Amino acid sequence: MINGVSIDATSELQAKVRSLLEQPDTSFNARIATASVEFEGVSPLRWLANYPREARLYWSGRDYGMEVAAIGEADCQYSPSAADLKGLRSGLGSMLSGCEHGVRYYGGIRFDFCQPYEGQWDSFGAWRFVLPRFEVRKDSKGTMLRCNVVVPDDRAQMNLILEQIEALRVPVQAFQQLPKPIRHRFCPDTQKWESIVNWVLRAVQISSLDKVVLARETTVDFPAPPEPITILQQLQGNSPSCFHFLFEPIPGRAFLGASPERLFRREGRSVESEAVAGTRPRGHSDLEDERMIDELFGSAKEQREHEFVRISLQEEIARLAAYVTMDVQPSIMRLASEIHLVSRLRAILRQEYTSLDVLEALHPSPAVGGYPSDLALEVIREREPFDRGWYAGPVGWIGVNEAEFAAGIRSGLVSGSVMRLYSGAGIVRGSTPLDEWDEIGHKISGLAKVLDLYASSVQADFQYA
Known part of the structure; x- marks a missing residue:
């Protein structure tokens, strides 16, 4: 059958x-x-x-x-x-x-x-x-x-x-259609976002804080509950080269997303991880893509943001590993709507350490929290006006001497007839509130397209540069 x-x-x-x-x-x-x-x-x-x-x-x-x-x-x-x-x-x-x-x-x-x-x-x-x-x-x-x-x-x-x-012998059901969105709201809104980003930029100038990843929650209302499986099925189509996940502990409440970022993969004592930071939108042609790639490699701001993640990853894994090797220079990760800098790491775990040791060492990474981590977390707790929950936390699986986790980013939470979308951007010296607002829009564009946020007249201001 x-x-x-x-x-x-x-x-x-x-x-x-x-x-x-x-x-x-x-x-x-x-x-x-x-x-x-x-x-x-x-x-x-x-x-x-x-x-x-x-x-x-x-x-x-x-x-x-x-x-x-x-x-x-x-x-x-x-x-x-x-x-x-x-x-x-x-x-x-x-x-x-x-x-x-x-x-x-x-x-x-x-x-x-x-x-x-x-x-x-x-x-x-x-x-x-x-x-x-x-x-x-x-x-x-x-x-x-x-x-x-x-x-x-x-x-x-x-x-x-x-x-x-x-009871598993049931007729196959077609994927349900999604209802059209009727309204949305940002948290923080653009005015509050500008205030928070400027506060962080001042803190970066006068303290040992180097980077804070700030996030936005976009709440979307529907006339009826959207089916999480349909959202994920369509998200797979427009967000290839990602980890796709859904966790629905009770019917109608599901956390789902398409994350490009591996936290780590373990097989026996072998561990793979990666530093992903530094972003540009995809161009409309190969020529425009090449221009964006040149901008990434030429931007002191993007290189600095990537280096914080890269250094932290190598230092944390080195504490647990008998052997570590990492790309000498970052390369390019191409996604459907963005281009990122990525540096890949491979290591041999020391015998006494477990998958949860690796997870604790790597989360929260500067890619989702900031650098130094403790200072960045204090800022997020004080300044972000919503609960991240599982957003940007580790999601994946764990077995006997094997595991795989991704960062739970580019994600959303379905709760009945409401869906909350989450995305973030790293604030470092050289960031601007407008550029980072546009970046978080690009990062959540896969889910926004699935939910028809661009096409709906109600969503006239839900546009990304």
Whole structure:
């Protein structure tokens, strides 16, 4: 069955899950077991659209061709608030200990634990990582439907899980159409933005502060709730070469986006990361692109902004690594609407360090917070008039000696009939409020086009240079 779950597939999966849960086990410690069946001819995102009443998540990597769509929860590591990652370390460490390769928890972490929490982020918490009950994984080797169970805990609900597998046999649903936006508002507005940027520029002149990444929240109202899966499906089409993600802990409340920026990828002891900073809009021709690239390499302001990220990345990874190598000079990252400077790093992690050690070392990077980090965070807490929540925080997945995280930027939060869009820009010596306002507009243009913000007459001032 194309894009649907066949009777044969569900019957095979039920038999495998029954076998896992009926196996005798003398241990009282929880362990994760996985049953999987082939699932060819399936679009993971279209499959995910079939389950609007479930907790859902989606992840597709930028470079490695892995695509995952998942529903339900076999286990959830969640904290409504936290001061650090100790609880996450303990929870994931216990559950992943002794697991087979390929078991993964998917989720994200708040940008800043110290920032006051706003209600729209309640379902996401300080962190939330989910071992899905059901996931469709597609890679170069094929597509598999997986069911994760926790033994012995799930033995008591084996019949329910088997019924849930049976319920996967549903007709394929088409992607829903999106409603047209009716109004929007910026936070901060242009006047307040100018005031905040000028304050930061004065602070850069008279203190040891070098860079602050300031963000904008654009709230868009709709006459009816937009379907997050449709938004993501269209975003994939206009934002290639990005990490695409969606986390929907409760139906109708979803954080999603298309991030160009890898925080890090780990396989065994090998770690990859990158410094992405310095931006120009794409031109209308190859010739204009080349002119923008020349501007990037020739701009002292853009080079300075990139160097802060580059230096910090190398220093933080060096503390954890036995070996580090980084590009001698930045190269160009071309996206659909912008061009960035990028410097790539590779390292060999020392034996005693974990994926969460790497994550803590790298977040928040100067690419999303500023430099020095502590000073920049103080400014963001005092001056930004909204809660970033998961925006610019790490999003991705973690398994046994493997992980991949992106910065949760170029993103938005769907809450019923409201969607909040987020993007930011690095303020350094040489920045101007108008140029940075235009830059954050370019960075969120992928989502703005999907939501039809340019075409709507109500959005006449939603224009970007």
